[in-house]
Amino acid sequence: MAGPSGMFVYGIVPADVEPTEDAVGVGDPPGEVTAVVHGELAALVSEVDLEQPVGRPVDLTAYQELLDGTAAVAPVVPVRFGTVVTGTDAVHDLLDAHRDRFRAALDELDGRTQYTVRGRFHESELMGALLAENPGAADLAEQVRGQPEAASREQRIRLGEIISQAVELRREAETRELVDVLGPVAVTSTVRPPGHEMDAMHVSFLVDVDRADEFAVVAEEFAGQRRELVRMRLLGPLAPYDFVDAHHLAG
Known part of the structure; x- marks a missing residue:
């Protein structure tokens, strides 16, 4: 990636949930979707170029398709579209700071x-x-x-x-x-x-x-x-x- 990069955060899932191999992220070209695990939780993320605006209709579609597909097989807490953090450490900080709220939300959404x-x-x-x-x-x-x-x-x-x-x-x-x-x-x-x-x-x-x-x-x-x-x-x-x-x- 040519310019400075960050992590686009899609949603929060249980730690044992992983994106499918064909999961498509946002950006041009689309970033690879991965899971950053922190204790019992994980965040679905992909790397994005910070110099490239993320907000095209195709980006929103990718965001929704990833979350809807994940929700079909596991509970997921969507994170607001357009949320980008500086890197993996910041993802860990996000999961740690809101651990109890994320965990409670996932429990409530399980099977729904x-x-x-x-x-x-x-x-x-x-x-x-x-x-x-x-x-x-x-x-x-x-x-x-x-x-x-x-x-x-x-x-x-x-x-x-x-x-x-x-x-x-x-x-x-x-x-x-x-x-x-x-x-x-x-x-x-x-x-x-x-x-x-x-x-x-x-x-x-x-x-x-x-x-x-x-x-x-x-x-x-x-x-x-x-x-x-x-x-x-x-x-x-x-x-x-x-x-x-x-x-x-x-x-």
């Missing part, structure tokens, strides 16, 4: 995996439903139809405010019902903030591996009941990104 449910409203169907439920909004929509924006600016602003509030309330209701339905087949859940104005839900669930099939069936049934209004996706199994606080420790 993350699934994330994302849903987005079909905009035309949602707008139709909202206008049917709100005569005032429907009247404003009729007033601005075919009118120049400048001439109907006030009505458009009021209509936008009404629709925005209605979408937020509908999102809260959809999210609440999703958690009520999937909660009994999950260990716990966490609601993520919407990333788009038409997002209907974004919730991550921690699921016992031996109930993963049951969870998927219940999620599919829920999605089927809403497919006219919401397009849903089930992502997983994933590393437990949303259920550990250790990924905030470094960097």
Whole structure:
């Protein structure tokens, strides 16, 4: 490696876990993924050039694929993407400083995996439903139809405010019902903030591996009941990104 190097840290695992031979790290060219063992713990790391920024989409994909693949066979505590330390000694220091927290997190995550449910409203169907439920909004929509924006600016602003509030309330209701339905087949859940104005839900669930099939069936049934209004996706199994606080420790 031409320039000064550091260690990119992916996640924390039990000491007996090793990366597969085909594991691909971040960087260009990708670094070899290895395990730095410290007592009962190990950190999955790869060497990176400190003069080369790490943050390309391909780097994030490599980070996620490594952690998701590891989580399929062993508990793993993801470390925040982009965490780079100066070398092997610094990795040992990280593992030593947070030994108890890492060990407790690994114990809690053993035999569990993350699934994330994302849903987005079909905009035309949602707008139709909202206008049917709100005569005032429907009247404003009729007033601005075919009118120049400048001439109907006030009505458009009021209509936008009404629709925005209605979408937020509908999102809260959809999210609440999703958690009520999937909660009994999950260990716990966490609601993520919407990333788009038409997002209907974004919730991550921690699921016992031996109930993963049951969870998927219940999620599919829920999605089927809403497919006219919401397009849903089930992502997983994933590393437990949303259920550990250790990924905030470094960097």
